[in-house]
Amino acid sequence: MIREDTSICIVGTGYVGMASAVGFATLGYRVRGYDILPERIRDLQRGVTPYREAGIDEALRAHLETGSISFHEDLSTAAANADFIILCVGTPASHDGSSDLSHVQAAVAAVERVRKSGSVVVLRSTVPAGTTDVLAAESGIDFVYAPEFLREGTAVSDFLDPDRIVVGASTKEMGERYAALLAALEKPVLVTSYKNAELIKGFSNAFLALKVSFANEVANMCDAVDADAHAVLAGVGHDKRIGTAFLRPGIGFGGPCFEKDVMSLHHTAGVQGVGRELLSATLRVNTNQPKRIVDILEFELGGLSGARIGIWGLAFKAGTDDVRDSLALRMIGDLHGRGAKLTAYDPSVRSLDEGSPCVLAPNELAAIDGADALLVLTEWPQFLDVPPWAIASRLRRRVMVDGRNLFDPDAMADVGLIYRGVGRKPNSGGSNTLAAVS
Numbered sequence: 046m047i048r049e050d051t052s053i054c055i056v057g058t059g060y061v062g063m064a065s066a067v068g069f070a071t072l073g074y075r076v077r078g079y080d081i082l083p084e085r086i087r088d089l090q091r092g093v094t095p096y097r098e099a100g101i102d103e104a105l106r107a108h109l110e111t112g113s114i115s116f117h118e119d120l121s122t123a124a125a126n127a128d129f130i131i132l133c134v135g136t137p138a139s140h141d142g143s144s145d146l147s148h149v150q151a152a153v154a155a156v157e158r159v160r161k162s163g164s165v166v167v168l169r170s171t172v173p174a175g176t177t178d179v180l181a182a183e184s185g186i187d188f189v190y191a192p193e194f195l196r197e198g199t200a201v202s203d204f205l206d207p208d209r210i211v212v213g214a215s216t217k218e219m220g221e222r223y224a225a226l227l228a229a230l231e232k233p234v235l236v237t238s239y240k241n242a243e244l245i246k247g248f249s250n251a252f253l254a255l256k257v258s259f260a261n262e263v264a265n266m267c268d269a270v271d272a273d274a275h276a277v278l279a280g281v282g283h284d285k286r287i288g289t290a291f292l293r294p295g296i297g298f299g300g301p302c303f304e305k306d307v308m309s310l311h312h313t314a315g316v317q318g319v320g321r322e323l324l325s326a327t328l329r330v331n332t333n334q335p336k337r338i339v340d341i342l343e344f345e346l347g348g349l350s351g352a353r354i355g356i357w358g359l360a361f362k363a364g365t366d367d368v369r370d371s372l373a374l375r376m377i378g379d380l381h382g383r384g385a386k387l388t389a390y391d392p393s394v395r396s397l398d399e400g401s402p403c404v405l406a407p408n409e410l411a412a413i414d415g416a417d418a419l420l421v422l423t424e425w426p427q428f429l430d431v432p433p434w435a436i437a438s439r440l441r442r443r444v445m446v447d448g449r450n451l452f453d454p455d456a457m458a459d460v461g462l463i464y465r466g467v468g469r470k471p472n473s474g475g476s477n478t479l480a481a482v483s
């Protein structure tokens with residue numbers, strides 16, 4: 046049943062905007078969506094989302110049918126009678142690492158012109174500390190700042206099942222007004238100041254990114270001393286004070302959030318003149334890690350000039366088609382620069398930028414047919430359905446570098462592959478189960 050007492054306008058129908066739109070509609074609210082891209086709105090009106098995200102297409106079509114969601118090409122129709130206007134526009138990185146706030150500023154200016162008095166304007170985009178205070182002072186709007194913590198690939202379920210709801214507000218009452226929208230989720234709510242909420246979002250991502258870089262340093266040490274990074278990190282992470290989440294070595298963190306959010310904090314720390322050694326190190330390790338994986342491949346092949354490399358995975362993570370700031374694309378540039386010839390397959394990527402040195406293949410085996418080596422760059426579980434013998438039989442030089450530690454090293458060695466994971470080789474003495482560690 047649609048609740049007629051409260052209506053919500055979502056401004057910006059990208060990953061966060063659509064997860065929020067579908068999430069609020071699932072909670073029973075009437076939702077109207079607006080985006081500056083009219084073609085995106087027309088697609089959404091037909092039930093077509095612009096990206097791959099588990100469960101979102103079905104949920105969207107169901108809500109379109111009941112009328113709980115609608116999409117509009119003009120903001121005045123979408124926002125005119127809304128009780129809450131929720132801004133979910135992008136905040137990409139500028140050249141100097143700071144957050145580009147131009148989309149947020151444009152959205153605020155547009156909303157100022159059309160909103161009804163008494164509507165609550167909620168900013169959900171990730172912004173640097175102090176941004177909401179400045180926006181509030183410039184516009185006179187009593188904002189709520191409610192950062193989003195969802196992960197692409199599980200965006201709608203994350204929206205509906207958050208660990209906590211963080212709300213930055215000028216007063217406790219304003220914060221609680223927004224939090225009341227999500228009361229049915231029965232999650233812990235933290236109402237705090239704008240700056241605290243902005244920093245909770247930024248430092249949450251920075252800590253997760255730090256864990257990834259930490260795991261990669263562990264893996265590189267394990268490689269050097271012939272230990273198994275999965276076993277080591279399982280043993281470290283099972284200490285409750287540390288935790289296993291995100292202690293996974295690989296090619297590093299890519300995608301539209303972690304790197305830009307750490308860069309933005311790094312920029313703010315520079316402006317404020319405060320220490321930023323951990324932020325710098327997190328970024329530096331993450332810049333070096335993809336190069337290190339390419340170095341491993343180069344070492345195993347004895348050079349990359351003229352080598353044919355089959356790549357599995359382009360999206361920045363499994364479950365999404367998002368290639369924004371995907372490290373796979375950077376690694377393709379590096380491989381090309383070192384003279385390799387590249388063919389790639391990703392189940393969710395249908396095209397690459399014009400001029401890309403990489404050719405797309407229609408499936409896993411076509412990507413590696415006659416290649417010298419296989420390089421795994423996204424942890425799509427369906428890659429595991431390809432039998433190891435089928436991989437080995439197609440690779441001329443039988444080299445496999447698994448940048449996501451997706452495969453079992455020993456099973457790959459058993460079919461004659463020269464397997465290199467990140468911090469793990471065949472028979473390097475480990476498994477990732479705690480039983481094997483203890």
Ligand SMILES: NC(=O)c1ccc[n+]([C@@H]2O[C@H](COP(=O)([O-])OP(=O)(O)OC[C@H]3O[C@@H](n4cnc5c(N)ncnc54)[C@H](O)[C@@H]3O)[C@@H](O)[C@H]2O)c1
Pocket residue numbers: 056057058059060061062079080081082085133134135136148151152155169170171172193194195196197301302
């Ligand atoms: N993607 C994630 O996993 C994620 C998770 C948590 C937080 N965030 C943060 O949420 C924000 C949005 O991220 P996203 O990934 O959804 O971005 P996105 O690029 O997928 O979507 C942004 C949308 O806003 C639209 N837009 C831009 N300017 C507009 C305007 N003036 N009026 C209306 N629409 C406008 C764009 O056309 C686009 O459709 C960012 O600040 C991001 O850092 C993202």
